[in-house]
Amino acid sequence: MKFEPVIGLEVHVQLNTNTKIFCSCPTTFGEEPNTNVCPVCLGMPGVLPVLNEKVVEYTVKAGLALNCKIQQKSVFARKNYFYPDLPKNYQISQFELPICLDGFVDIDTENGVKRIGITRIHMEEDAGKLIHGENLGNPNSSYVDYNRTGTPLMEIVSEPDMRSSEEAKAYLEKLKLILEYTGVSDCSMEKGSLRCDANVSVRPIGQKEFGTKVEIKNMNSFKNVQKAIDYEIRRQISEIESGNIIVQETRLWDPEKGITISMRSKEESHDYRYFPDPDLVPVVVTKDMIDSIKKTLPxxxxxxxxxxxxxxxxxxxxxxxxxxxxxxxxxxxxxxxxxxxxxxxxxxxxxxxxxxxxxxxxxxxxxxxxxxxxxxxxxxxxxxxxxxxxxxxxxxxxxxxxxxxxxxxxxxGLVQIADEGALEEVVKKVLSACSKEVERYKNGETKLIGFFVGQIMKETKGKANPKIVNELLTKLLS
Known part of the structure; x- marks a missing residue:
């Protein structure tokens, strides 16, 4: 039985704002751990988020560049889960009413241009970053840096339209390029400004229904995305051919071993207990605002x-x-x-x-x-x-x-010698000194013309006009 992969990508993009999405802490990369923080992004009791208007503007700008429909009303929701780098134990994101819908990106493939659909783009806050102790000389501990917490993110969710790792890489490259042109993000994968989760499944060729999908989390290079997808396709086909069932789960890519590793069973949306954030009013984007942002698109x-x-x-x-x-x-x-x-x-x-x-x-x-x-x-x-x-x-x-x-x-004193008379004297001098090479040239070794040009350039310290030199050589050698 032959199989085809079905691939969709979720791309997280940090926005190029000076401050975080719901507070005035700076978003500067590389600061000392836990210095760009405040009671709001640390989730202290009694604090209230205030939306950064620039985040809305940049997300609308990206949505327009990616051919999306801009929703004039969108709502922030709380996505509830526990993880050490999430101080509030919930993430402010968007669920049922995201800000952008139904976009697309055209990519070049070996079979011509292919359109990859974009399901949605929504705004959310980033989590912090876990730093494991082996990098700090303490292999039994992990540390949390909350500097990144609250950094504004766009999550761009594609349709499952890709059928190979090459198409996934082409989509990512095109997406990154478009976002760089808009200026909404630096898209630095090295700094974590652009991160990718891949949803991968396989199905027998000709089957309409999708197979069970597996999510590969947090890849930060095009090469790793491609390698991880290729490995996962091979793994799933091997499992099916061995009579096993593919489990819906989240896996991690291990670049050193070149394999994906099971991380946890895959959550469904109801596992996150989404509900509208009571501290944030709906986001209303007027037609005038959309038109104004559209004019800023390069x-x-x-x-x-x-x-x-x-x-x-x-x-x-x-x-x-x-x-x-x-x-x-x-x-x-x-x-x-x-x-x-x-x-x-x-x-x-x-x-x-x-x-x-x-x-x-x-x-x-x-x-x-x-x-x-x-x-x-x-x-x-x-x-x-x-x-x-x-x-x-x-x-x-x-x-x-x-x-x-x-x-x-x-x-x-680098002005080129273009005086034909002066150059003719130099050419004659070089040809006279290279009588053996002249004889070989006349016997058919015409490639020696380059040797003569080199000698003349050496004699004139590179200042001879090459066009005149070639004309003189042709004339004198004939």
Missing amino acids: EMPDKVLAKLISDYNLPEYDASVLVSSKELSDFFFETSKLTKNYKAISNWIQTEIMRVMNEKDCLINEVGISPAHLSELITLVDENVISLKIAKSLFDDILKEKRSPRELVKEK
Whole structure:
């Protein structure tokens, strides 16, 4: 019997607000444990939550970007369960009346574009974080850091529309990209700003009914999501083929062992005893508010990709690299206002700039080159003032000295030699010194042209105009 997997994802996204969802504590990452806390987020008796308006605005913005219907009335509910990192013993979330419904994301698959439905998006508060003692030299203890408690979250729940781990990864990547473009979250999986639970089941091909689903909790990298789903698909098929029954449960992914591990039996919604939070009034979002937020939406990645290809004549690969980060595409557009050599801008971003980004593990605005300086460098090459080779050798100096490329070219005496007469003398000198190579070239070893160019560049310290050099070599060698 052949099986197909059925996959749905629940993605938790921390919002980019300065303060928590129901109190004024900061949301700064990496502070000393239990310092960004107050009586409200610690759940002390007698305190009252006050909703952060920015959380509503950001969730509506994300919902619009993800093609959702915005509910003009939504309600906060208490989700009751006990866990050490949940100080109130309940989480303020949304249940029957979430703020966003019925959205979708289009992903690219090997069979073309596929639409993944989004069931709902709701607002909720994050829990704290358990730190187990083996990381602190005390393997028999666990500690709780409540700094994260009350950080505003969106939970984005997909339809069970994915049929492979590759589709799940593509959906996650597209979702992350769209959210980054809206600016509602930094989506840093390393900091826990974006976390994913996967619901996985299998069924015989052709069967309409879903199999028993298993939830894999709290994965924080695309690679782990894909590996965990693949393992769980294999595990469930093996269990069924062995005559066993799949149990509805929650499992954890162990990346070191490459397996999922049973954590607890899966709760149903009634286990949480949801009821409307008596301390919070319903959230009312007017049509004017929705229209106002809609005006703040930037162009989404798919539209930017099409624009780069059609309006800027970039190859699809270049466009896809630039669109992969809003910072990259923004930098490209800023530079394109200053020079029309769009392909050169793309090339510089993909080579030298992204090299530095990888080396320093930084964002493009931390590299140290401005759109103005990059456009000036490109113009110097286009005007034949310097060669591309010299421009690349100058790049790191621009980053260090934060000075104009023109100033540095003038100061370092790097202006390209474009005088044909002067260059002809250099070419003749090199060919005279390389008589054996000239003979080999004339006997058919035409690849030696690169050797001659290299020798001429060495003689001129890289300042010879390559185009003129190639023309002179062709003429003199023939």
